[in-house]
Amino acid sequence: MVTPRTRGAEPRRAGRGHRRQVLPLELALWVIVAFAVIVGVVQLAASAAHPDMANALVAFTVVLWIWVVAGVLAWWRRPANGTGPLILLGAVALCLGGLGNLQLPLSDVVSALFATSVFAVTVHLLHAFPSGRLRGRLSVGVVIAGYAAATGLDALRVVAPRAGALISVVQPVLGALVMTATAAILTIRLVISDRRHRRILLPLSAYGIVAVLGIVAAPRLLTGTAASMVGVVQLALMAGLPVAFLLGVVAGSFARTTALESLSAWLAVGGPDKPAVERALRASLGDDSLQVVYWSAQSGSFVDADGVAFLPAAPAGGRAHVPVRVDGRLVGAIDYDTRVTDDPLTVRRAGEILAIAIDRERLTAELTLSNEELIQSRRRLMEAAYAERARIARDLHDGLQVQLVLLALEAQSMADVVAEDTPAAAEHLRAGIDEAATELRRLVHNVMPAPLRERGLVAAVEELVDRAEVPALLSADVDESRVSSAAAHTAYFVIAELLTNAVKHAGATALRVSVALREDRLTVIVEDDGVGDARIGVGAGLRGLHDRVAALEGAVEIVSPRGGGTRVGVELPCV
The missing domain is CATH 1.20.1070 (Rhopdopsin 7-helix transmembrane proteins)
Known part of the structure; x- marks a missing residue:
């Protein structure tokens, strides 16, 4: 629906044929x-x-x-x-x-x-x-x-x-x-x-x-x-x-614009390149130290754009803050230097002009904080899940598997002392127990591989590469003391999944695996010479791999041209 304009109400724009209004x-x-x-x-x-x-x-x-x-x-x-x-x-x-x-x-x-x-x-x-x-x-x-x-x-x-x-x-x-x-x-x-x-x-x-x-x-x-x-x-x-x-x-880097001029120009900017409210206010008021903070109803205090709690400075310290409200609702505040801008009314008017934008950035800050809390929660859940898997694997290995081994020894002893016509039944019992123990060891390995649990990430990846069905090379440069357990476990299962996919689905004849630690990021790269054309979403394997990495706020990069092999790079935070 288009609202008709009253004749003569069209605002005049500066440009050719129009005289610029003199302030x-x-x-x-x-x-x-x-x-x-x-x-x-x-x-x-x-x-x-x-x-x-x-x-x-x-x-x-x-x-x-x-x-x-x-x-x-x-x-x-x-x-x-x-x-x-x-x-x-x-x-x-x-x-x-x-x-x-x-x-x-x-x-x-x-x-x-x-x-x-x-x-x-x-x-x-x-x-x-x-x-x-x-x-x-x-x-x-x-x-x-x-x-x-x-x-x-x-x-x-x-x-x-x-x-x-x-x-x-x-x-x-x-x-x-x-x-x-x-x-x-x-x-x-x-x-x-x-x-x-x-x-x-x-x-x-x-x-x-x-x-x-x-x-x-x-x-x-x-x-x-x-x-x-x-x-x-x-x-x-x-x-x-x-x-x-x-x-x-x-x-003093004081801007040559009044609050209304510069802020009106800021409001006229659209798209993702629009400068932040804080920068617009700094340019308008000429205060490079000005800071915009947002009211968080959850914590009952002000927070900055990163969600960190903000405590306003005492007025005696040369700083003051002016609250910003939308429809009577507190949405934020402007913290400024009174030595540069001594008139709070000017700051208040500037805040009123950008109150809606400040409220929008407040919601963004709250979303950022909530997202960070969600990421930390997912990370804690993954840590707890890996710890629980390790406990289950340990209990199965040290408890039930030992009991099965003892039963197998007892069955063998029975076979040695019983009558001539019963050894077949005892042998059958011992074989069944051995088969159950083997299945149990496989289950323990799937829950939590022993090399990863006992010797660390590099040793576990070496075993994966050695057991690969096609020739594979490994290069590793990792200080495992700096790698969190969640990052190590995720990297191991990512490599295991990628090696399986390369052999089973891509028809690869050669593999290359690289594991390195750069600052606080663990980088994993798996390359193969298979058929390529691998994409997230096509199969459940890559989708699950992506979700597992995203849970740690990591990144996945896949380069897989059709017929040109596949290169998968994964970055995981180590903290």
């Missing part, structure tokens, strides 16, 4: 770029009107554009992260602080109000990176103190000029305390971070602290140097700050 974020970023270009052009025009300040205005314009470009790229590459907006905030602070260079009405006042704001924004960036949001009350307090030491005291200097001398003493001291606290907090974070985060945070934090201190201390450190040279050093350090944060965003 609101992209539009806003273009507006920011355009505004920065206008401001830069105005400053360059002012440099022409004031030749004595031309170099300073040009350099300042270049630094401003670097901040804007870095902020736009960081925001465009990682829309859900606050690093890009903070860099642009620094660009605004830098622009306002430099308005005094234009010598316009009130520009000196505005410049005085925001003269050191960019340093407060840099401190904010250092504390907020890489998520773009502040973590912990201590960081919030230090950042607030940074804004107070910069913008607050600058504003107080404008409002109360008489306090200028006191502010000139207090501001450097408070700024030094802010930077000292920032350095201490960042050092603690580096110590407790893992190697990947430390690799990203260390150069960024070190440069940020050194750059801020260097900008403030440059006039004192470069005493006797021309003022223009001091300004160049300060601007160079200032220009490097946004570049460092941008490189930090890029080095």
